[in-house]
Amino acid sequence: MTTAIGANARAEEHEVEAGSIASWVARFGGKAVVYGLLIAWTFIALFPIYWTLSTSLKLGKDVTQGHLIPWVDFSPSWRGWQSLGLSPDTIFATSNVREEFLKKFINSVICSIGASALAVVIGSLAAYGLSRFDYKFGPWRNKDISFFFVSQLILPPVVLALPFLVLYKELALLDTRTGLALVYTLVVLPIVIWVMRDQFDTIPSEMEQAALVDGCSIWGAFVRIVLPMALPGMVAAFILSLVLCWNEYFFASLLTGFDAQTLPVMVASQTGSHGINWWTIAALATAAITPLLLIGIFLERYIVMGLTAGAGK
């Protein structure tokens, strides 16, 4: 009997071993598929970026022969960056092109940061109000006011573009950074309010109420108690707005001409014209996308936080 039991036990052991080998193979195979797909999409996502960067280091013949990897297929050259005035040897010399580029770069910076800052300020205030108080303007309650703000998202820029063109002409705001920044604020305000409303809704109001009982004014409570807690959300909203403003093209191309042009407009004008060297445009495109790529790499956490506000919980 012991041998029978022993045999049974051994048989079971074998079964379990075979079973776990099968499952091990399944798991390993499954994992390989998962990693394979992940790497495939990573390639799809990153190859164009890599291509642009490497093209900016190419010469004409490298472009026409479709070489891919620097130092292996072709020897990199600074020509593209030289024509922009940004290569190591020209960076300290005077360069008209570089001045142009820097001017557009600074315009982009000012418009994006200005608009995002303004949007975060008035948006957070409004979001806080909508989260904490019960408003009643005529027949409109909080729900309607919220809807009014968030529904701006549906507005395609094209509807406002031409009226703004005429409006700005009359207000002498055409081709000014202030004018463009105001438009950008309008574009990102719904997103800021959505993100911040969610943020404030998740901060319990007990502490402010305690402060109010202690005699603090609502403004004092807001600034000293709520703001520090909402800061991550505000940073997330700010960065998200920054990304959207920096890449905006439609309004920028319609409302600016010379003084206040931003980077996308500059890149677009180069893309459209013929006879421009690939390596120059590649260098320009690389320079234009680098700031946001850096933000994407280092501040990914905040972007995810901003995008998932209210959508993942």
Added chain:
Amino acid sequence: MSSARIEAAHEDVPPGRPIRGKWIFRLASTLLVVVGALQLCKATGLISIGFANWRPTMFAFVLWGVALGASQVLKYGEIGKQTLFVLPALLFTAAMVIFPTIFGLYIAFTDWNLNAQSGHHFNGIDNLRTLWADAYFWNALGNMIFYVATVIVQYAIAFGLALLLNADIRARKFFRVAFLLPFMLSPVAVSWMIGKSLTENRFGPLANFARWLGWENPAFFTDPWIARTTIISMDSWIWIPFMVILLLAGLQALPLDVKEAAKVDGANWWQTFWEITFPLMLPVSVTAIVLRAIFELKLADLVINVTAGGPGGATDTISSFVYREYRDRSNVGYATMVAEVYLILIIIFITLLLKAVSRYMQKMT
């Protein structure tokens, strides 16, 4: 997520303050009306004195807004302070949206052409008739339907990627960042990066790859349907990370015990997915799809910079069509009419869409 309402503290407002508030508001309103009327008279040629442009009116409006806020606080005390939170955003949005929209409606019914010497005239519903007969408009509208319909495909791909990212893998942070990066790029840059260089017939890598697959003369933008597919592929490439992030957050928030119970019961992966994961993910999925559709309807930059609506208007979106109407023919009146009609169509579409999915969606207000 409880609503965290605060009751306003009761504040006894001393009698002098409301009166001061009332007068501040009245003064600022008077100033605004006077400056505005003056400018209007000057603009229509009634009188010749006045400022050079409408800027002073704008400053008067800002002043009025400040006065409104101050008077609210003075008149109503604590409640006034509460109003003050939402007032700047409300005034800003009202000024920047309502007025231009009304003005846009006015423009839409004129024959305003910025090049025309004779100014602009009210032309009734002529613009509407032109629109009805404009083949390019209907073509662009059809394109929009196609583009928005592909959102489902984009959603499927994004869901797959989110599932991959949610799996038990190492270096998740690396993959998440890598997947996010296309979303950081401006459509204009992508227009060149992919539209003009990768797909370039002679030496673009994508063209070479297509040749390697057997397509002899790869031309991504000459055939209408291939052009549309290429454009929407580029837009998807940029925006799929957006949906991946939303869906991944949803996946990570799913309760694990339900899936564990299913596994114990012997369900395989496919069954677990379709009967548990997917239904639980419906709210997030619907939110992601609706948001993506809203952004898809705004597609313009890519089309303008890669194909300029070509070939023959095949890839046009309404936005790029309006952009060209304005840029090439300065036809502001007709272009604005197209834009307004588009806005109405979008509102109808989104309203219907939201009604249809309201059961599944999480609250957005």
